[in-house]
Amino acid sequence: MQYPAPIAKLMEGFMKLPGIGPKTASRLAFYVLEMKEDDVLEFARSLVHAKRDLMYCSQCHHITDVDPCRICEDTSRDQTVICVVQDAKDVIAMEKMREYNGLYHVLHGAISPMDGIGPEDIYVAELIKRLQENENIQEVIIATNSTIEGEATAMYISRLMKPTGIKTTRIAHGLPIGGDLEYADEVTLSKALEGRREI
Template sequence: MHYPAPISRLIDSFMKLPGIGPKTAARLAFHVLDMKEEDVMNFAKALVDVKRELTYCSVCGHITDTDTCYICQDKTRDRSIICVVEESKDVIAMEKMREYKGLYHVLQGAISPMEGIGPEDINIPSLLTRLKDEEVQELILATNPNIEGESTAMYISRLIKPIGIKTTRLAHGLPVGGDLEYADEVTLSKAISGRTEI
């Protein structure tokens, strides 16, 4: 279908977002057309502001609008524990839990040979620097439970082992409210091997 050039460019722009196909992109573009101009301008400004005003924390790699993020600046955090995650959205998910009181390190990706991403392409060197400089006693590897996340966790744990810092991995298994019959074999295997006494 042929759209006027401005709508066509907007559809193409929406399609660059993850999970947005041609139909959803067209629906969003036509929704923008129906919005008030002030709302469209605020939306466009929000997009530009995200790119211009946010950067990565010089200590942990989390997104921030200052040189050091609010978590690294918080003197009440337990500085003996660092939780290693793949993305900033993982930090936000952990913070919603309100139980973890340590620091974070954001890798900004995971090792993925299929995509040409090696250890040197993610935020591992600064993690090693932090481990030398800070009084870290435990490193929690909270990478995703997929091939890339597991590979990244294994790689980091091998690097850390000679340093002598306790390295742990988040437990994996059945989600609360999940049914056994719908769980795959890998999930069940992780749940069995990670069982705890009650």
Template structure:
């Protein structure tokens, strides 16, 4: 089926999103076509705002509209603990449980030789800089419990071992092969509570 170019381009744009196949992209494109113009303009403004106004926190790497982010500027948080996560969505998942009150460090990925991602391709150097602060007493490695996450956790634990810093890993109440962002609050809470030293 041949569509006019604007619809065809919109379908192609939706297909660039994860989990969106041709049929879903087509449904979304025709839904947009039937929306009133004001809603379409608001939708496009929201997309542009996300790209133009959000950035990564210069301290922890979390997504923010002010730098440093609200977590890094919160004086009530425990600065002696840093929880290392793979993605900003993982910070949001951890914050939902409302039990962890330490700091974060977002790696923006995991070591994955199969995908050509090495330690230098993720946010490890700035983590090592943060660990020079004598106030940091514990590093929680909360990377995903899959091959890439485990490899990344082991790599970081070997890097920090000479420092003598207490290094823990989330307990394996989380399903192997799963992602933090999909875990429920109870599972995350138990995983933090029963973390073990590496």
């Protein structure tokens, strides 16, 4: 069936989003048609503002509407620790936990030779420069994802960190709370054993 051109165009727009196929795009497009015009305009304005008004912090590369970001500007945070994460979403996840009170550095990706992504394609050089310029940093926590790419990135950064003398740690990986051993894969079990501690 042929959709009218405006609906087809809207569906095309929705299908550019991750995880949205033709059926979901169709549902969303028809839902938008049922919305009040003011709500549709507000939604459109929100999309435009998010794209135009957000930038990357010049220090940590987290998404922000002010530069430097509020985390980097917050003098009550521990200025001696930097947590290195892959994406801006990881900063938000860490902040929700309310356990970590240091600074961040967002790489915007991970080393993945299969995808043609090398260290020069993510913010590794900026991390090293930041550490050279700030003598207060005593520890770098590497909190990249527990994937092959995340592990490769963590190993690469840890090698770069060795000559600096700055303490470099890796977040623990292993079994989640409530997880059963029988359902865990080999890598998860291996990481859980490596990260064991005395009780």
